[in-house]
Amino acid sequence: xxxxxAPLDHALSSxxxxxxxxxxxxxxxxxxxxxxxIAVMALAAVAAPWITxxxxxxxxxxxxxxxxRAAHWFGTDELGRDVFSRVVFGARxxxxxxxxxxxxxxxxxxxxxxxxxxxxxxxxxxxxVVDAMMSFPDILLAIALVAVLGASxxxxxxxxxxxxxxxxxRVVRASALVVRELLFIEAARALGIxxxxxxFIHVLQNITSPILVQATFIFAYAILAEAGLSFxxxxxxxxxxxxxxxxxxxxxxADHAIWLALFPGIAIVLSALSLQMVGDGFRDLLxxxxxxxx
Amino acid sequence: MIxxxxxxxxxxxxxxxxxxxxxxxxxxLAPGDPAAVMLGEQAxxxxxxxxxxxxxxxxxxxxxxxxxxxELAHGNLGQSIFLQRxxxxxxxxxxxxxxxxxxxxxxxxxxxxxxxxxxxxxxxGKAVDQVFSAFAMLGASIPSFWFGLVLMEIFAVGLxxxxxxxxxxxxxxxxxxxxxxxxxxxxxxxVNSALILRFTRASMLDVLGEDHIRTARAKGMSEARxxxxxxxxxxxxxxxxxxxxxxxxxxxxxxxxxTVFGLPGVGNLVVSAVLRRDYPVIQGALLVIxxxxxxxxxxxxxxxxxxxxxxxx
Numbered sequence: 234x235x236x237x238x239a240p241l242d243h244a245l246s247s248x249x250x251x252x253x254x255x256x257x258x259x260x261x262x263x264x265x266x267x268x269x270x271i272a273v274m275a276l277a278a279v280a281a282p283w284i285t286x287x288x289x290x291x292x293x294x295x296x297x298x299x300x301x302r303a304a305h306w307f308g309t310d311e312l313g314r315d316v317f318s319r320v321v322f323g324a325r326x327x328x329x330x331x332x333x334x335x336x337x338x339x340x341x342x343x344x345x346x347x348x349x350x351x352x353x354x355x356x357x358x359x360x361x362v363v364d365a366m367m368s369f370p371d372i373l374l375a376i377a378l379v380a381v382l383g384a385s386x387x388x389x390x391x392x393x394x395x396x397x398x399x400x401x402x403r404v405v406r407a408s409a410l411v412v413r414e415l416l417f418i419e420a421a422r423a424l425g426i427x428x429x430x431x432x433f434i435h436v437l438q439n440i441t442s443p444i445l446v447q448a449t450f451i452f453a454y455a456i457l458a459e460a461g462l463s464f465x466x467x468x469x470x471x472x473x474x475x476x477x478x479x480x481x482x483x484x485x486x487a488d489h490a491i492w493l494a495l496f497p498g499i500a501i502v503l504s505a506l507s508l509q510m511v512g513d514g515f516r517d518l519l520x521x522x523x524x525x526x527x
Numbered sequence: 528m529i530x531x532x533x534x535x536x537x538x539x540x541x542x543x544x545x546x547x548x549x550x551x552x553x554x555x556l557a558p559g560d561p562a563a564v565m566l567g568e569q570a571x572x573x574x575x576x577x578x579x580x581x582x583x584x585x586x587x588x589x590x591x592x593x594x595x596x597x598e599l600a601h602g603n604l605g606q607s608i609f610l611q612r613x614x615x616x617x618x619x620x621x622x623x624x625x626x627x628x629x630x631x632x633x634x635x636x637x638x639x640x641x642x643x644x645x646x647x648x649x650x651x652g653k654a655v656d657q658v659f660s661a662f663a664m665l666g667a668s669i670p671s672f673w674f675g676l677v678l679m680e681i682f683a684v685g686l687x688x689x690x691x692x693x694x695x696x697x698x699x700x701x702x703x704x705x706x707x708x709x710x711x712x713x714x715x716x717x718v719n720s721a722l723i724l725r726f727t728r729a730s731m732l733d734v735l736g737e738d739h740i741r742t743a744r745a746k747g748m749s750e751a752r753x754x755x756x757x758x759x760x761x762x763x764x765x766x767x768x769x770x771x772x773x774x775x776x777x778x779x780x781x782x783x784x785x786t787v788f789g790l791p792g793v794g795n796l797v798v799s800a801v802l803r804r805d806y807p808v809i810q811g812a813l814l815v816i817x818x819x820x821x822x823x824x825x826x827x828x829x830x831x832x833x834x835x836x837x838x839x840x
Binding site for chain 1: 676
């Protein structure tokens with residue numbers, strides 16, 4: 234923990250560019266609100282077993298389809314399960330799946346993007362593959378991949394990571410192409426620093442901001458896509474309480490139990506919205522055209 | 528110009544070849560024997576062997592790929608296993624609702640996105656800009672299937688203004704069938720208007736900062752004339768790009784929306800193919816949709832040439 238905290242602490246206390254950026258970022262209301270909402274949701278997901286009044290999978294058929302009331306804030310579902318507890322537990326699955334998608338697609342996208350941006354010979358072939366992959370609509374490619382790999386949580390993560398890797402690769406390549414031409418890279422080369430070190434230390438360090446912006450948006454897209462896959466019945470198994478599976482199974486009861494779809498839907502909108510707010514605020518800050526105007 | 532066109536076409540062919548390769552690889556990623564997977568658990572060994580023979584699945588992968596490509600070149604996307612008919616025919620039969628849904632949704636997205644984007648840019652930083660920007664962000668955060676369910680509940684089930692689901696029989700008049708598409712198109716259009724709104728706003732802001740706008744204002748031209756006559760024309764050119772992007776989003780969105788509203792379109796076909804593991808249909812749909820996307824992007828780049836005299840290749 235100390236090793237993680239130290240650089241952040243240093244960054245915040247010093248007046249370097251990172252500190253200024255962070256201060257400006259958190260000085261924007263929209264970013265602060267977004268971060269706060271996501272933090273609350275993530276905390277609730279972690280603390281789910283302690284803050285939920287009921288077991289999310291405990292069946293109580295006698296209490297089925299109760300509308301929201303004091304005993305069940307968000308009502309109960311067709312099997313008498315507490316919807317509030319399921320929405321909070323759903324955050325665990327939905328946020329974890331999306332976070333894993335972000336980690337894998339960023340790692341793979343950085344590798345591909347750096348390779349394309351730094352090694353001229355690899356650029357054209359790699360980017361053509363990226364172009365081809367981006368000509369499939371996200372959800373179509375994801376359902377095709379899940380169809381082939383089989384519906385499971387791991388395969389949903391793999392499929393969505395494959396879908397979003399090209400987006401990261403494009404951003405990394407574009408940024409790496411600019412950084413590659415900068416003087417300090419030439420200086421590093423002249424000093425005899427190895428290509429790997431230049432790539433993963435010097436170049437990567439200078440393109441983290443656009444990667445972070447992209448990662449925030451991918452997080453939001455992945456939440457929406459995972460829910461979409463589950464809704465279509467090609468996502469995680471219906472037994473797992475993700476927000477998408479909850480909406481999917483609510484369809485039959487939509488006429489007289491709208492709360493079943495309402496609350497997980499609001500959870501999806503809130504999490505995707507707050508992530509986009511953070512990403513937007515961050516992007517505006519990095520955009521030199523807008524930065525002058527702010 | 529001709530050189531540019533030739534290089535673009537060559538690039539397109541290469542991307543389509545890679546798309547075809549990816550589609551082939553994706554459907555061969557399935558663990559185990561694809562024939563056994565396609566036929567399901569109840570199939571006998573004889574059935575599996577027969578299917579393997581029919582599709583050449585018993586031959587080496589490069590041979591299979593070469594055969595598949597040559598069939599593609601002849602416009603043959605294969606035979607649907609479940610529907611017992613050519614994939615091209617299955618896709619063509621389902622094209623109507625998807626086509627109209629996508630076109631209507633694009634129209635709605637443009638009708639919302641372009642005027643709101645202009646207003647947001649002209650009154651930048653004012654309340655109306657903030658409201659529209661918030662709307663854009665919300666639109667990009669709402670799952671279309673959930674929005675569809677909510678609207679269906681309110682306007683179809685509750686108020687009875689629209690049919691709840693379905694598309695009407697093929698025998699009913701086209702207008703009746705299209706009536707079934709209004710609510711789904713609103714859902715898809717509203718959700719996807721966000722991108723157009725943001726893009727129009729950004730493009731309009733760029734143009735409003737240019738010298739010729741300052742000149743027009745200095746000449747004493749009315750603000751309405753400056754915005755509508757001088758700025759809008761130039762600002763809308765880059766917006767065309769985003770319409771291509773929106774098209775891809777709309778096709779993806781249509782897959783989900785069709786399922787919500789029970790529309791018998793291509794999206795619905797793909798989802799049922801996925802559930803039945805009907806690989807030839809999945810392959811065919813992936814290829815056709817990616818091909819459409821590549822073609823539309825090419826068309827947009829060419830359109831640029833026609834409408835923007837500054838763009839020369």
